[in-house]
Amino acid sequence: xxxxxxxxxxxxxxxxxxxxxxxxxxxxxxxxxxxxxxxxxxxxxxxxxxxxxxxxxxxxxxxxxxxxxxxxxxxxxxxxxxxxxxxxxxxxxxxxxxxxxxxxxxxxxxxxxxxxxxxxxxxxxxxxxxxxxxxxxxxxxxxxxxxxxxxxxxxxxxxxxxxxxxxxxxxxxxxxxxxxxxxxxxxxxxxxxxxxxxxxxxxxxxxxxxxxxxxxxxxxxxxxxxxxxxxxxxxxxxxxxxxxxxxxxxxxxxxxxxxxxxxxxxxxxxxxxxxxxxxxxxxxxxxxxxxxxxxxxxxxxxxxxxxxxxxxxxxxxxxxxxxxxxxxxxxxxxxxxxxxxxxxxxxxxxxxxxxxxxxxxxxxxxxxxxxxxx
Numbered sequence: 001x002x003x004x005x006x007x008x009x010x011x012x013x014x015x016x017x018x019x020x021x022x023x024x025x026x027x028x029x030x031x032x033x034x035x036x037x038x039x040x041x042x043x044x045x046x047x048x049x050x051x052x053x054x055x056x057x058x059x060x061x062x063x064x065x066x067x068x069x070x071x072x073x074x075x076x077x078x079x080x081x082x083x084x085x086x087x088x089x090x091x092x093x094x095x096x097x098x099x100x101x102x103x104x105x106x107x108x109x110x111x112x113x114x115x116x117x118x119x120x121x122x123x124x125x126x127x128x129x130x131x132x133x134x135x136x137x138x139x140x141x142x143x144x145x146x147x148x149x150x151x152x153x154x155x156x157x158x159x160x161x162x163x164x165x166x167x168x169x170x171x172x173x174x175x176x177x178x179x180x181x182x183x184x185x186x187x188x189x190x191x192x193x194x195x196x197x198x199x200x201x202x203x204x205x206x207x208x209x210x211x212x213x214x215x216x217x218x219x220x221x222x223x224x225x226x227x228x229x230x231x232x233x234x235x236x237x238x239x240x241x242x243x244x245x246x247x248x249x250x251x252x253x254x255x256x257x258x259x260x261x262x263x264x265x266x267x268x269x270x271x272x273x274x275x276x277x278x279x280x281x282x283x284x285x286x287x288x289x290x291x292x293x294x295x296x297x298x299x300x301x302x303x304x305x306x307x308x309x310x311x312x313x314x315x316x317x318x319x320x321x322x323x324x325x326x327x328x329x330x331x332x333x334x335x336x337x338x339x340x341x342x343x344x345x346x347x348x349x350x351x352x353x354x355x356x357x358x359x360x361x362x363x364x365x366x367x368x369x370x371x372x373x374x
Contacts, residue, residue, distance in 0.1 A: 048094060049086040050101040057356060061106035063363045065333035069138055069189065070358065071110035072351040073289065073344045075102045079310030083352045084108075103133035107355050110138050110189060112289065112342040117142040117194065120175040126183025138189030140287070140342055143176045147216075149196040159199065167212040169219030177223045186229055190287055190340050191220070192261055194238040203243050210252045213237070217256035234340070236261035236287040242269055250280035262288040264321060264347070266298040271324050286332045286339035288325065290347040290354070293318050304346040314357070315349035322354075326361035330369055 076095035081088050084102055102108055113129065115121070129139065150166045151159035165171050172193075180188050193216075202209050217235065224230030237253060238261035239245070253260060259281055262274050278284070293316045296304045308315050329339050341358070343351045 048089055048097045048101045050104045051082050051084060051086045053082060054084060054105050057359075058106040060356070060359050060363065063366075064107075064359055065330070065339070065362070065366070067333040067336070067338045068329055068341070068362065069110040069339065070341045070343070070355050071108045071112065071140070072102075072355070073112040073291070073342050074114050075099055075111060077311050077345065077351075079312040079350070080352055081312070083312070083350070097132075099129060100132040103137050105352075107352075107359055109136070110140055110340055110342065112140040112142065112192075114142060116176075117145050117148075120144045120146070121179060121183075123179040123182035126180055128183075130184050130187045133187065135187070137187055138340070139180075139184055139187055140190040140192060140289075140340055141176075141180050141184070141188065143172065143191065143193045145194075145196060147172045147176065148193050150198045150202055151196070162199075167216040169216045172216050173219055173223045177220055181224075181227050181229065181233075186232075188229070188233055190234040190236055192236050192238055192287065192289070193217075194261075194263070195240065195244070197240045197267065203241060206244070206246065206248060210248055214252050214256060217252070217258050221257050234259065234285050234287060234338070238263040238289065240265065240267045242267075245269075245274070245277045247280065250277065254281055259284040259287060262286070264288065264290040264294075264325075265292045266294050266296055266300055270294060271321050271328075275324070275328065283335065283337060285337050286329065286341070288328075288339075288341045290321070290325070290341065290343045292344065292346045293348060294321075296346070301346065308345055308349040311345040311350050313350050314353050317348055321347075322358055322361055326358060326365045329358075329362050330365040334366075334369065 075084075075098050076091050078085075078089055078091055078094065084105055085094070085098065086101070089098070099111070102111065113121075126139075126141075146163070146165060147168065148166075150163055152161045152163050153159055177191065180191065195213075198209075217237075220235055224233050224235070235256070235258040237258055239249075240263065250260070260274075260278050262271065262278065264271055264274075268274065278286075292301060292304060295316055295318075304316070325341070329341065333339050343354045343358070345351045348354045348357075
């Protein structure tokens, strides 16, 4: 039976947890520098292989909750040579062939498909993704922006006009739910509906907005219910406007069988404030996308990219967020609920290293909780 959430799970930052027991050692810190690695020649052909040193994380992976799936947002970064890839590959090669190697990394049990946000993908494209990863791998997929963005934007992201098909139920089903189910099948884990920043005209009429969201989510849930695998799919809504974090939004999500996606981004409040909202949906799975370090602000993506490139080291550590997220993961998975956490390079500078550090923190949170048991 599910137990009530502990008050401190969604409250103040946790005190530093004790080290894991000596019987369960963890590998060296993931933030260690790459050790002066010399640039290698680019590999342009052949299969992409997993870096042999990535297998060092198997012992740590074995200590993590079975219900936890962590992964990156987009996998085509040459800077992960030695962390994920066995050599230096062109970005285009990694985009097409890197997923197979990535899926063999002990810590990477999911990935966020970001490209679907910019343009709907076909069932055959999703099927190609599924064919590159193990059977127990799961995908987090973003709904196309043509459904979830209230505005039609130019190439610079500036809104030009209202989107006439914003939150259109039939379009959400035909352009997103159906092709993901057909292509990914059992490997589909989470459908994420990221609502892009909205105009004040929409935000000032929340009742109308939430009614449109409810209608779309109801259509999504109906489409899932008609599919043999639909019951296992998590539906999550992410927002980029703090004004939407209201009891009414929580009621809308609960009524539609959806959850809230923690969007750790400069446009949104810090994790501890978003967790207050998430508690309204308890019991609920955890879906979190750790996108951008708050140090860069709401519009700091270009600055983060400049600082973090080539994305091979932790350059902007966020110990505060990592500690709270680790404790949240432990609190939710220890009650038998799944957790999907995807991390961007711009969370701290290097997504694979952030995930390794987060994994260590989760193991420590587990140990601390067990020590508190009577």
